[in-house]
Amino acid sequence: MGALHLEYTVAPDDFSRAGEVSGIVKRTLKDLGFPPAVVRRTAIAMYEAEINMVIHANGGKITADITPEEIMIVFADQGPGIPDIDLAMQEGWSTASEDIRDMGFGAGMGLPNIQKSTDYMDVQTTVGVGTTITIKIFVTQ
Amino acid sequence: MNDKLHSVKLDSDLCKGCTTCVKRCPMEAIRVRDKKAIIINERCIDCGECIRVCPHHAKKAVVDSLSVLKNFDYTIALPAPSLYGQFKGILGDRNVILTALKHIGFDTVFEVAAAAEAISTLTNRKIRSSKERLPIISTACPTIVRIIRMRFPSLIPHLLDFRSPMEFAARWAKRVAQKETGLPAEKIGCIFISPCPAKATAVKLPVTNEESAVDAVIAISEIYTKLRTAIKRVIVPEDLAIAGSPGMGWAISGGECSAAAISDHLSADGMENVISILEALENEELPQVDFIELNACVGGCVGGVLTVENPFIARGRVQHIMKHTPPVLRPESCPVEDVGWDHSMEFDPSLRIDTNLSDAITLLAKIRDIESRLNGMDCGACGAPSCHALAEDIAKGFATEDQCVFIVREKLQALLGQHENPDGAAESAAAETEREEQA
Ligand SMILES: Nc1ncnc2c1ncn2[C@@H]1O[C@H](COP(=O)(O)OP(=O)(O)O)[C@@H](O)[C@H]1O
Ligand code: SF4
Ligand SMILES: [Mg+2]
Numbered sequence: 001m002g003a004l005h006l007e008y009t010v011a012p013d014d015f016s017r018a019g020e021v022s023g024i025v026k027r028t029l030k031d032l033g034f035p036p037a038v039v040r041r042t043a044i045a046m047y048e049a050e051i052n053m054v055i056h057a058n059g060g061k062i063t064a065d066i067t068p069e070e071i072m073i074v075f076a077d078q079g080p081g082i083p084d085i086d087l088a089m090q091e092g093w094s095t096a097s098e099d100i101r102d103m104g105f106g107a108g109m110g111l112p113n114i115q116k117s118t119d120y121m122d123v124q125t126t127v128g129v130g131t132t133i134t135i136k137i138f139v140t141q
Numbered sequence: 142m143n144d145k146l147h148s149v150k151l152d153s154d155l156c157k158g159c160t161t162c163v164k165r166c167p168m169e170a171i172r173v174r175d176k177k178a179i180i181i182n183e184r185c186i187d188c189g190e191c192i193r194v195c196p197h198h199a200k201k202a203v204v205d206s207l208s209v210l211k212n213f214d215y216t217i218a219l220p221a222p223s224l225y226g227q228f229k230g231i232l233g234d235r236n237v238i239l240t241a242l243k244h245i246g247f248d249t250v251f252e253v254a255a256a257a258e259a260i261s262t263l264t265n266r267k268i269r270s271s272k273e274r275l276p277i278i279s280t281a282c283p284t285i286v287r288i289i290r291m292r293f294p295s296l297i298p299h300l301l302d303f304r305s306p307m308e309f310a311a312r313w314a315k316r317v318a319q320k321e322t323g324l325p326a327e328k329i330g331c332i333f334i335s336p337c338p339a340k341a342t343a344v345k346l347p348v349t350n351e352e353s354a355v356d357a358v359i360a361i362s363e364i365y366t367k368l369r370t371a372i373k374r375v376i377v378p379e380d381l382a383i384a385g386s387p388g389m390g391w392a393i394s395g396g397e398c399s400a401a402a403i404s405d406h407l408s409a410d411g412m413e414n415v416i417s418i419l420e421a422l423e424n425e426e427l428p429q430v431d432f433i434e435l436n437a438c439v440g441g442c443v444g445g446v447l448t449v450e451n452p453f454i455a456r457g458r459v460q461h462i463m464k465h466t467p468p469v470l471r472p473e474s475c476p477v478e479d480v481g482w483d484h485s486m487e488f489d490p491s492l493r494i495d496t497n498l499s500d501a502i503t504l505l506a507k508i509r510d511i512e513s514r515l516n517g518m519d520c521g522a523c524g525a526p527s528c529h530a531l532a533e534d535i536a537k538g539f540a541t542e543d544q545c546v547f548i549v550r551e552k553l554q555a556l557l558g559q560h561e562n563p564d565g566a567a568e569s570a571a572a573e574t575e576r577e578e579q580a
Contacts, residue, residue: 001499002498002499002500002501002502002503002504002505002506003502003503003506004502004505004506004509005506006509023420023424026424028505030292031492031493031494031501031505032493032494032498032501032502032505033490033493033494033495033496033498033501034498036294036295039295040295043424047424066502067499067502068498068499068502139498
């Protein structure tokens, strides 16, 4: 069975490149021939998690493990961590600054959207240490 | 796609093996192998960009010549609206051009602009009545349809399910001619006067997988000189124009949007811009619009590679003619039933790494492994557009690592190094500093 491991680094505070990794992975999934719905769901979740890394956590690392059955993506950062995860998961909750909002980010829908578009989501976070989010999308034809 | 169905071809005598086209092809469909460019047919969308950029004019479009006229008892010229922008001194009356077409051998002419106009009206109606699959994307440019079928399959449901003005015009013109001449359909030749190779390919292999109603395609550039001479000789032009000004506008980017009179629209031209719009649409990053007009060529069809005049000059001329044409010139009853597709539009998997998902993943892992050994400069000296493309070619067995100049240089250096300096360069350098320190 085919398996593919991909690794990327997300630069901190570079808004012009925000979403770049999601774009690359999306293109890869398309070229591989994953069903459009799978590509779409992965892209939405990845974009949100990648943006969160940029605006809340000084960048980080993304790894993707791809098999015909499932797509697993891990977002690991060494940012400030999330003090109250239940609160952060609520729609509309955001700690983003005015500046960030002016740029069109920080609507507080990121984490809820990740949850909605994936089949599995796990958040490990420690204040002052960092956050690791793991998502999975199961491939159904 | 089958080799014979493509209209963009290479003249290998003229090809110098430079990598200009390789780098500029939006589909990464060209490689230089054995010092000559080759086109990978499965990937080619006939956009004509390589014809445009080749400094040695080694890329050409294979289309018909005027001699096809003798294959038919009755011939109809179907001029693309972009033809009207090619000639100076028309003074707003395109009947001069249409009459000249008859003088160079056609029995009659039928303006594709008239079909375009009818399609615009129907498009307007469709958009106002359908709410679910907006935005609707124009299907007039075959290159756009092909790239969507290959690279943006999730957008296929957005494609306007209407035949192109060229196809519709051919069906319409043939019906009219059959009635007027009493000839059977196969004796009547509908000949499209084309701005681009993409339209020629769309006749050989229609994007909707049906038989085209167009019988032959002649390039604007092919008849340009002859037509220009004939235009000068027209004294009293016949009244052949039937299309109103909106139909003319289809020659220029944005013209289709205005013709359809849809307020929330977007138009983009040039392959690079088109691809970024399609990507944004797919990523749902575009503002809400109802209609999207996309043209492969900069400026729209006036920028087609088989036109002669500079696209910006041609655009001005078309706009001038539009000013002198009323919105409705001669309303003809058109066969509306010929507009919609009979066939469904299907995904074209040509760009897929492999048709089996598991095999594709395995192959991509191999490609990335090979790519990690290449230096990432995307220099093109190997004849592939990027290191990734070379890695893919190697993984699929179409190329070898020795095509990379850097790998060859490394191998060579290693070989030379072994000869001249059996102990290795690092050791001798260390010895040198030691001696210096001692001194
Ligand atoms: N990687 C992260 N590191 C630190 N905090 C995060 C991270 N991701 C999300 N958060 C916190 O969770 C909140 C909600 O995230 P999200 O739903 O994506 O909304 P938004 O990013 O629009 O603020 C953020 O405002 C932020 O406080
Ligand atoms: S924009 Fe017009 S001229 Fe250019 S490829 Fe498309 S149909 Fe042909
Ligand atoms: Mg967010």
